[in-house]
Amino acid sequence: MACGGAGSPPWSFGAGTLLPERCIVSIQSCPAGRPAWPSALVLSLALSLPAVPAQAQEAETGTTPLAERETLAKGTAFRVLGQDVKGVTGIVVGQVVNVLVDEAGQPRAAVLDYGGFLGVGRRRIAVSWSVLRFTPEGIQLSLSRDQLKNFPEYKEGEAVQMALQPAAPPAARPASDAPAPVPAPAPAARSGAPSTPDAAVPKSPPEPAPGQDPAKEPPPAAPPSPGKAE
Numbered sequence: 001m002a003c004g005g006a007g008s009p010p011w012s013f014g015a016g017t018l019l020p021e022r023c024i025v026s027i028q029s030c031p032a033g034r035p036a037w038p039s040a041l042v043l044s045l046a047l048s049l050p051a052v053p054a055q056a057q058e059a060e061t062g063t064t065p066l067a068e069r070e071t072l073a074k075g076t077a078f079r080v081l082g083q084d085v086k087g088v089t090g091i092v093v094g095q096v097v098n099v100l101v102d103e104a105g106q107p108r109a110a111v112l113d114y115g116g117f118l119g120v121g122r123r124r125i126a127v128s129w130s131v132l133r134f135t136p137e138g139i140q141l142s143l144s145r146d147q148l149k150n151f152p153e154y155k156e157g158e159a160v161q162m163a164l165q166p167a168a169p170p171a172a173r174p175a176s177d178a179p180a181p182v183p184a185p186a187p188a189a190r191s192g193a194p195s196t197p198d199a200a201v202p203k204s205p206p207e208p209a210p211g212q213d214p215a216k217e218p219p220p221a222a223p224p225s226p227g228k229a230e
Contacts, residue, residue, distance in 0.1 A: 078134050085112055085132070085139045093141065097124065100160060109162040111154050115145070126154040126162040 080096050087093040094114035101107050109126045116122030125148065133140040143163055152161050 075136055078136075078139075080110070080139075083139055085114075085141050087141055088144050093145070094122075096139065100126065109160060112141075114148065124154045125151050126160050128162045128164045131163065131165055 080099060083096050084092045085094045085096060094112040096110050097113050098111035099107055100109040100111065107129045109128055110132060111124055111126050113122055114125050127141065127143065131142045133142065142165065147166065148163060151163055154160065
């Protein structure tokens with residue numbers, strides 16, 4: 001016995017119709033061109049799909065070592081992008097909008113949204129990383145407005161011209177560092193000229209012995225006798 005009449009849903013019944021104990025529903029064949037997938041196969045595929053990524057993740061976790069950790073103390077690292085930059089007078093003159101690094105990853109320059117007033121007249125320039133100083137109070141720029149006046153703007157995709165500290169002028173050499181004049185050498189003595197020996201210099205007479213008259217000369221010493229040995 002089929003449920004309902006032709007064209008009505010299999011479980012719709014008219015008024016006053018008694019419900020049978022069993023309702024026989026005819027299984028219609030699939031239209032041509034549509035494959036009939038067994039329900040068991042479809043259920044098996046649905047249950048097996050989520051298990052593939054989980055197995056791969058477990059295998060990766062079991063063979064790959066976990067990343068190490070390093071803690072940066074508070075106040076030792078600073079956020080750069082979007083930070084205000086103060087000039088030499090302590091007034092905010094711009095913001096950092098980009099950081100340029102080299103092939104080794106080292107910062108070379110910072111792109112600043114510089115100048116202007118209330119957002120009007122601002123321009124982007126690149127300044128060397130060496131002219132910036134990072135402190136807990138903020139970022140300090142060591143170049144003044146006059147030094148950055150008419151500096152070329154930064155343009156994406158073109159050669160970067162970054163602002164540097166001006167080269168120090170060569171210091172004048174003080175007068176004290178001038179070399180002293182070399183004295184002329186003394187003339188050499190001519191050969192054959194008489195030289196004064198030390199013996200020609202007169203010597204003072206010896207002092208008299210105590211109790212002796214200085215005006216009276218001492219008697220000459222007696223010569224040794226020939227019979228006595230010296």
